[in-house]
Amino acid sequence: MKKIDSITVRLPYITQKIFIGCDIFDFALREIIAMRYDKLIVVVDSNFYKLIKSNLERCSENKIADIIVISPVKKYKEFNACSEIIQKMVQAKMNRNCCLIAIGGGYVGDITGFVATNYMRGIDFIQIPTTVMSMSDAIIGKVAINFGGIKNLLGSFYSPRYTFCDINLLLTLNKKEIIFGLVEVWKHTLVVNDNSIARKIADYLDGKSYPDIFFDLTKFSLKTKKKIVENDFNDKNGIHKALSLGHTYANYLEQKFNLRHGEAVFYGIILEIILSLHFNTINQDKFNSIKPLIKKFEENIGMLHKIQTLINIEEIINNLKFDKINQGNHFTFVLLTKNGFCVKSNVTSGNLREAFIEFSKFNIL
Ligand SMILES: NC(=O)c1ccc[n+]([C@@H]2O[C@H](COP(=O)([O-])OP(=O)(O)OC[C@H]3O[C@@H](n4cnc5c(N)ncnc54)[C@H](O)[C@@H]3O)[C@@H](O)[C@H]2O)c1
DSSP states (O other): OOOEEEEEEEOSSOEEEEEEESSOHHHHHHHHHTSSOSOEEEEEEHHHHHHHHHHHHHHOOTTEEEEEEEOOOGGGSSHHHHHHHHHHHHHTTOOTTOEEEEEESHHHHHHHHHHHHHGGGOOEEEEEEOSHHHHHHSSSSOEEEEETTEEEEEEESOOOSEEEEEGGGGGGSOHHHHHHHHHHHHHHHHHHTOHHHHHHHHHHHTTOOOTTHHHHHHHHHHHHHHHHHHHOTTSOSSGGGGGGTTHHHHHHHHHHTTOOHHHHHHHHHHHHHHHHHHTTSSOHHHHHHHHHHHHHHHHHHOOHHHHHHHOOHHHHHHHHTTOTTOBTTBEEEEEEOSSSEEEEEEEOHHHHHHHHHHHHHOOOO
């Protein structure tokens, strides 16, 4: 019998059941086929489809109405990818008792979830995440697509009803993608001040991995996210903003430098840590305790110098006016504190320019 753990996330609009295990992909497909849905449509990106085509063919029965293979290219996290899915759903006469299955990373999850939340005012979707990013961060509480070049402009607070995290699916993921996903796990360690998990990430970056590491890291991230999202599912009472650490700058960096999401979040976190020092929400000792892990990430990602050279603070300030967590004329940032995070809502352009000078001089290696 395979070891399978589960986590239940209780949200006002849905109870989400998450299964985590190793080698549970076929189990997941069998469970899904046996569910009460009239029809299922699978959405998968073309890279990953090649790897699971035969599993899907083995398990698919009449209940799977279609398998939609989408391009993994990032620019397609736009509405045109959604309309392709919607057209196939209409052709398959999908009603409210049908379900979408997203198999892939965060892009597939967001596009599929966005369609599920809108089709006939909302149908169920099920997610089988296949990247560290999606397993640890993109399966609870929200879905979004880009619009007009603005990241995550359209979306809603929505979760899959069931999620199956098969850690073995990560075996085919390349090391860079794993590291980008680990940035989000690191973000979770920072906002809840968990040093033991941060050490496990450092061990992985040092090449000292052990078999269950991704099982442990995924469980930690999902439990952290569960606690935050159950307390503030629609980002209204402040605690949900913890999940935005690094993202205020990251949304700009991702578009400007064509970065992968995890890369952009990494540099976004550095910028927000420097802002935390600027506002004295953390002291130098706390910063020194975080620095070794920043260094290990930078040794693997290696874009700091390019970003310091090409970044334009006036462009950032202009771009930040669209940020979702701003209030009034000032900017809102999630900053680090000694034991976790705080939300600073009266940040001015002047503050950002001053902290930015520190960032341009920042040298970690
Ligand atoms: N909704 C949320 O809460 C949330 C949270 C975090 C990120 N996101 C979104 O997720 C997206 C990034 O997701 P991602 O980092 O998973 O990227 P991704 O979905 O683009 O996947 C990365 C690449 O890995 C390939 N791939 C996926 N799984 C694989 C596997 N197991 N083996 C081999 N190749 C595999 C894909 O084809 C793709 O080329 C961004 O759009 C981001 O905004 C959403």
